[in-house]
Amino acid sequence: QKEVEQDPGPLSVPEGAIVSLNCTYSNSAFQYFMWYRQYSRKGPELLMYTYSSGNKEDGRFTAQVDKSSKYISLFIRDSQPSDSATYLCAMSAEAGGTSYGKLTFGQGTILTVHP
Amino acid sequence: SQTIHQWPATLVQPVGSPLSLECTVEGTSNPNLYWYRQAAGRGLQLLFYSVGIGQISSEVPQNLSASRPQDRQFILSSKKLLLSDSGFYLCASDAANEKLFFGSGTQLSVL
Numbered sequence A: 001q002k003e004v005e006q007d008p009g010p011l012s013v014p015e016g017a018i019v020s021l022n023c024t025y026s027n028s029a030f031q032y033f034m035w036y037r038q039y040s041r042k043g044p045e046l047l048m049y050t051y052s053s054g055n056k057e058d059g060r061f062t063a064q065v066d067k068s069s070k071y072i073s074l075f076i077r078d079s080q081p082s083d084s085a086t087y088l089c090a091m092s093a094e095a096g097g098t099s100y101g102k103l104t105f106g107q108g109t110i111l112t113v114h115p
Numbered sequence B: 001s002q003t004i005h006q007w008p009a010t011l012v013q014p015v016g017s018p019l020s021l022e023c024t025v026e027g028t029s030n031p032n033l034y035w036y037r038q039a040a041g042r043g044l045q046l047l048f049y050s051v052g053i054g055q056i057s058s059e060v061p062q063n064l065s066a067s068r069p070q071d072r073q074f075i076l077s078s079k080k081l082l083l084s085d086s087g088f089y090l091c092a093s094d095a096a097n098e099k100l101f102f103g104s105g106t107q108l109s110v111l
Helices: none
Strands: A004-006 A011-014 A019-025 A032-038 A045-050 A054-058 A061-066 A071-076 A085-092 A109-114 B003-007 B010-013 B019-026 B032-038 B044-052 B055-058 B065-070 B073-078 B087-094 B106-110
Touching: A004 A085, A011 A019, A019 A085, A019 A109, A032 A061, A045 A054, A045 A061, A045 A071, A071 A085, B003 B087, B010 B019, B019 B032, B019 B087, B019 B106, B032 B073, B044 B065, B044 B073, B055 B065, B073 B087
Parallel strands: A011 A109, B010 B106
Antiparallel strands: A004 A019, A019 A071, A032 A045, A032 A085, A054 A061, A061 A071, A085 A109, B003 B019, B019 B073, B032 B044, B032 B087, B044 B055, B065 B073, B087 B106
8 A cells, every 4th residue: 555645637627616636645654744736847846735634725725634534635726727737745754854855745636727 | 045956857868878867956055955756657756865965865775876975966876777767857955944845857768
């Protein structure tokens, strides 16, 4: 069993739709949770970062963490064609200096938002 | 903010040839540096990380090695490439209280 499971999709939605992306994990030591967006053949860029269970909102993006269920989600409201990319969840069990960098990634979900 | 320079963008190498990928970081000092690999259709896998000059930790046994000769320079190497070394290689950096930033990546094809 992989430590982090993410549905690879692909996921295709119309512009303006609400998108829900999800990851489950098995390692209860994970305590930092991130979502990255990756455009084709580019390096991933950090979208959201959360530490505790609950919701965190940033513009059209909401990250949700449920540690009891080992489940995290990213919601995108009013999706735009420019949101078309691969979305990667990432997690860290590290404390201290490498907590941001020693990450376990999901497989990534390919999202297409069509006009 | 930090900038990560990674080159080349694309590389095609024959099996058995050597490899050297270089990464340099600007805009920060004493960063932690990382090499990740992304195989086709898969998530990123951490290969090596370094918390300081000359300090290298390997996360998975493999045909590759890493070195950090200077504070903001990180090199990924191989003496003899295998077909299975093909992938998208990403250098990344974090500094105190900053999140992980990635370079633009090198697409390596071993033929």
